[in-house]
Amino acid sequence: MEWFKDAKLGIFIHWGIYSVNGVSESWSFFNNYLSHDSYMKQLDGLTATHYKPQEWVNLIKESGAKYSVITSKHHDGVALWDTKAINPITTLNNSAAKKDLLSPFVAELKKSGLKTGIYFSLPDWSHPDYDVFTRARKRYQVIESPARWNKYLTYFHTQLNEISKIYKPDLLWFDGDWEHTAEEWQSEKVLNNLRKYNPNIIINSRLNDHGDYETPEQGIPVLKPKNDYWELCYTMNDSWGYQPFDDKYKSPNMIIRTLVDCISMGGNLLLDIGPKADGTIPEEQVHILKQLGRWTNKHSEAIYGTRAGIPSKHFSGKTALSKDKKTLYLYVDWIPKNDESLLLRDVKSQPLSVKIVGSEAGASFDRDGNDLLLNIPPSAADTEVTVIALRFDQPLELHDSRTTNINLAHLKDEKIANPLQLKRLTNALHEGNNPFLDTKLEVDGLGLEKEKNNLSPDVYGWITKHAEALYKTGKGLPEGHYQGNSTLAADKQTLYLFVEGTPTGPIALKGIKNKISRIRVVGEGTMIEPQIYNKLYWSAVPGIIYIPIPESRLDKHITVIAILLDQPLDLHREQVGAIESNL
Numbered sequence: 403m404e405w406f407k408d409a410k411l412g413i414f415i416h417w418g419i420y421s422v423n424g425v426s427e428s429w430s431f432f433n434n435y436l437s438h439d440s441y442m443k444q445l446d447g448l449t450a451t452h453y454k455p456q457e458w459v460n461l462i463k464e465s466g467a468k469y470s471v472i473t474s475k476h477h478d479g480v481a482l483w484d485t486k487a488i489n490p491i492t493t494l495n496n497s498a499a500k501k502d503l504l505s506p507f508v509a510e511l512k513k514s515g516l517k518t519g520i521y522f523s524l525p526d527w528s529h530p531d532y533d534v535f536t537r538a539r540k541r542y543q544v545i546e547s548p549a550r551w552n553k554y555l556t557y558f559h560t561q562l563n564e565i566s567k568i569y570k571p572d573l574l575w576f577d578g579d580w581e582h583t584a585e586e587w588q589s590e591k592v593l594n595n596l597r598k599y600n601p602n603i604i605i606n607s608r609l610n611d612h613g614d615y616e617t618p619e620q621g622i623p624v625l626k627p628k629n630d631y632w633e634l635c636y637t638m639n640d641s642w643g644y645q646p647f648d649d650k651y652k653s654p655n656m657i658i659r660t661l662v663d664c665i666s667m668g669g670n671l672l673l674d675i676g677p678k679a680d681g682t683i684p685e686e687q688v689h690i691l692k693q694l695g696r697w698t699n700k701h702s703e704a705i706y707g708t709r710a711g712i713p714s715k716h717f718s719g720k721t722a723l724s725k726d727k728k729t730l731y732l733y734v735d736w737i738p739k740n741d742e743s744l745l746l747r748d749v750k751s752q753p754l755s756v757k758i759v760g761s762e763a764g765a766s767f768d769r770d771g772n773d774l775l776l777n778i779p780p781s782a783a784d785t786e787v788t789v790i791a792l793r794f795d796q797p798l799e800l801h802d803s804r805t806t807n808i809n810l811a812h813l814k815d816e817k818i819a820n821p822l823q824l825k826r827l828t829n830a831l832h833e834g835n836n837p838f839l840d841t842k843l844e845v846d847g848l849g850l851e852k853e854k855n856n857l858s859p860d861v862y863g864w865i866t867k868h869a870e871a872l873y874k875t876g877k878g879l880p881e882g883h884y885q886g887n888s889t890l891a892a893d894k895q896t897l898y899l900f901v902e903g904t905p906t907g908p909i910a911l912k913g914i915k916n917k918i919s920r921i922r923v924v925g926e927g928t929m930i931e932p933q934i935y936n937k938l939y940w941s942a943v944p945g946i947i948y949i950p951i952p953e954s955r956l957d958k959h960i961t962v963i964a965i966l967l968d969q970p971l972d973l974h975r976e977q978v979g980a981i982e983s984n985l
Contacts, residue, residue, distance in 0.1 A: 403631050406604055408707040409468035414674035418476050421644040422447035422679040428477035432536050450499035453681025455507040459514045465691040466698025471519030471575045474504055479526035487560040508569045519573035525581050566599035576608040584610035620936040621943040624882040624913035624975055626667040633670040638690055644676040651686050654693035655907035658786045662733045666720035668710030697786055700760035704731040704789045716747045718886045727797035732790040736903035737783040742821040743775035748801035751794045758782050759789040772801050786906050806830040809837045813861055820860040824959050828900040832887035834877030845873040867925035868962045871898035883913050894970040901961040908948035913974040915944050916967040923955045924962035944974050
């Protein structure tokens with residue numbers, strides 16, 4: 403599994419006849435959105451006239467991916483290779499392309515040095531001997547027709563043995579296991595057969611938990627998965643296959659930060675593309691892959707071979723460690739303002755050096771008690787995510803967990819810079835240590851007038867401007883939902899997010915079950931419309947909430963965003979597994 407854990411980025415490819423009309427792959431007829439006959443007529447439109455597998459592989463390699471997984475057949479049963487199983491439907495014999503579409507791509511993939519992954523659907527809803535046909539119709543009951551079921555098992559075992567023998571994949575990506583038990587699929591036999599061809603083959607967990615790694619789908623995990631090996635499979639828009647009217651593409655910034663999120667939790671991102679029926683890759687997808695490649699090429703040392711980072715209480719962004727734990731990588735998706743320092747809390751080890759990855763610009767650090775203050779020139783910041791590497795002579799050691807206790811006396815300390823005072827104040831608020839509970843501060847910013855002369859104008863101004871986020875507020879979000887500090891109103895229905903610097907893209911919230919009633923910038927009233935991505939109709943997992951903050955509305959120190967919820971805060975914190983059934 404070592405190569406897989408080191409890889410961090412793979413490219414998924416969903417290509418099939420569904421790209422002709424741009425409908426959902428297989429599900430469109432299964433759900434009776436169109437008839438099976440109409441769906442299969444797309445075979446006549448799959449031409450692959452501009453299919454250039456070498457260009458595909460070059461683009462995948464340029465993105466920074468270390469492996470690719472391509473559909474050999476989806477649930478519709480259309481095989482992209484020249485399978486010799488009895489009575490198959492293939493692109494060679496049944497489509498307008500009249501070609502084996504899988505073999506040329508795998509050949510180019512192997513020449514490139516990238517690892518080969520092949521997706522294989524266990525169900526085949528078009529096969530006459532498979533029991534399930536559509537959501538509303540079954541051909542037969544397995545318990546009543548075991549001989550017919552065995553004919554299907556022979557069919558798919560034949561195909562899997564062909565894939566093993568012809569393509570020698572490094573990874574087999576199963577799908578559709580929810581329709582039958584491990585015994586019915588003969589999962590043990592499948593594994594044994596695959597390992598006869600390649601003892602080191604890696605298998606995902608969608609074989610009734612007989613695989614090597616978990617495959618959460620679409621939803622970035624809130625919590626680090628328990629399995630050491632996992633991979634988020636993720637679309638660029640809302641579709642796996644090509645759909646011309648799905649223009650809900652995530653920005654390169656969102657995709658890069660999703661990759662960083664996976665890296666920080668020790669996992670991989672398997673990012674999907676959906677080629678058109680003629681074999682070309684949509685321009686939007688090419689653009690994302692190229693922008694992703696710019697970032698991965700610049701920051702390769704902080705991506706490949708890294709391991710999960712440190713607890714979020716130490717830093718307001720994502721982090722990762724080198725294998726030997728002697729290098730800590732900080733991923734900063736904001737640009738520090740006014741030469742403000744980045745705060746790294748409770749670090750016992752003393753760094754030997756600090757640098758900005760992929761930049762010649764200098765970085766420096768100062769120690770302030772248990773904390774490190776990191777200084778980078780704003781001009782050296784990456785447009786998407788800046789990476790800072792701290793190197794130590796021994797594996798990184800952190801101080802035991804502690805909470806930040808702060809009072810007005812701390813805020814009056816003239817030796818501490820205002821930005822640092824405010825960072826520590828928001829740390830204390832996030833941890834539930836609110837120093838204003840024992841003051842006369844009111845929700846409208848009044849009540850603290852006697853303290854005005856004892857506080858710097860900057861600190862006093864920030865407090866009174868953002869008083870509603872300080873008035874009787876309590877502990878913020880637990881780890882995983884938001885990468886910075888936050889606090890919660892007494893009624894638990896308004897969530898306040900503290901935003902450092904100038905974000906490079908919209909800030910993100912994960913695992914919020916509530917509906918959002920209103921979002922605004924505290925202290926100046928601007929309303930913000932959130933964007934929600936990856937809310938799947940069949941899944942209870944909430945979508946990702948992205949909040950774009952107008953740069954002109956950012957506070958010069960720390961911006962505060964108020965999120966009014968439809969009811970008291972309700973969080974999704976389940977451990978991810980393979981996938982829920984999307985039936």
